[in-house]
Amino acid sequence: MLTSLERPKTLKETSLERLREAITMGYFLPGERLVERTLCEQLGVSRTVIRECIQHLESEQLITVVPNAGPSVATLNPHEVQEIYEIRTMLESAAIASCAAIASETTVATLEAYCDKIARSLLDHDIKQALVDTRMFYHTIFSEGEKWVAWDLVERLNGRIGQLRAVTLSSKGRSTAGPRNLRAITAAIKQQDPDTAAEACAKHLQQAMTIALNELQKPKEDVLDG
Template sequence: MSNMLKVSRPKTLKESALESLRDAITSEVFKPGERLVERTLCESMGVSRTVVRECIRHLESERLVIGVANAGFAVATISEDEVKEIYEIRTMLECSAVQACAEKADKAVVAELRNLRKEIAQCLKKEDVIEGLKLTTEFYHLIFTTGGKYVAWDLVERLNARISRLRALTLSTAERRTKGPENLNSMIDAIENNDSELAREICIRHLTEAAEIAYQLN
């Protein structure tokens, strides 16, 4: 039913430019610490300087971009302490949501989760990490809303840009591109069986494994 109610609308020029620049930072086309030169961005994206500035300001609010004194803006770095804290917050919020989802999910939710997991795995197999990340966000949004964790999802959304950067980092390893979808499949099995404790345990393991890779690579 949820898919039937979705209505697509054309993206504005700013929305398209923002998504393009965010994806470029997430996939490290622009590296942490690299300066963002407005003129170069205008030329490469085919948009005005006003649009570029609006995009940069938006990404600054997402903590993907930082202002540099007398040098404009640069791609933000994520410190070791920030990585640790982000995974701590994710573990607290996501595992609670997965547990609640397992208690409430019906067959339709399970079917949609399986479909999303399949699409995620296909994207990662093709090394299309950016599309895989967007599908992963849909996957977790369904889990949070099914579990009734709307406030928690609001908090996750505020971190989502940095979460996606760390996910992209961990998915740079072939092992994680395989193991990640396997963990999601096990999580769905537990949700389907309404085994909330097992679903939570799998979620903890999934995030612990990802965190270890992120610590090594960041």
């Protein structure tokens, strides 16, 4: 039986990933103007590719395009931040409760492994890897809980969630508090206790929202220095 070969990423896909990462990781700051010519030089691609990437990221609400002013990194106001965390709390708490009700030993072991990896990455100040593993931690939960529509909704917000996670994960003290909260969620899932798991999730996201709101009010230099 033939197996399909993995298709190599196109130049646009690679450029899109790099530009999205530059925004979510804070290389380009909220409100910063994006110059097409500079992006072409930095990524080594044509203006056509850059414009396609900008259009895509505009649909993810990571970039704002103003007539006669050009594209810039979208800003998040406190109301939007609160709304994003409210949506996350509803979706993630439901998924975590469902996962806790049926989680297998294999799933629990996978979640525990991700908790360890996230903790190590944060101690090593590797925010990029911590973001990747955090996404996979939640993907495992949504998959086990069979919350496919909810995960699709989370993915649509993924760019903005990534922006906020990069801010919160790089904040002082989050390298220990974040993993500790994820371990509490995992422990409740292991005990097959949906209510406690959902409560741990809500507590974790409330703390993250408070940090995000505080960090976004700081001068830009402070946010980057983390």
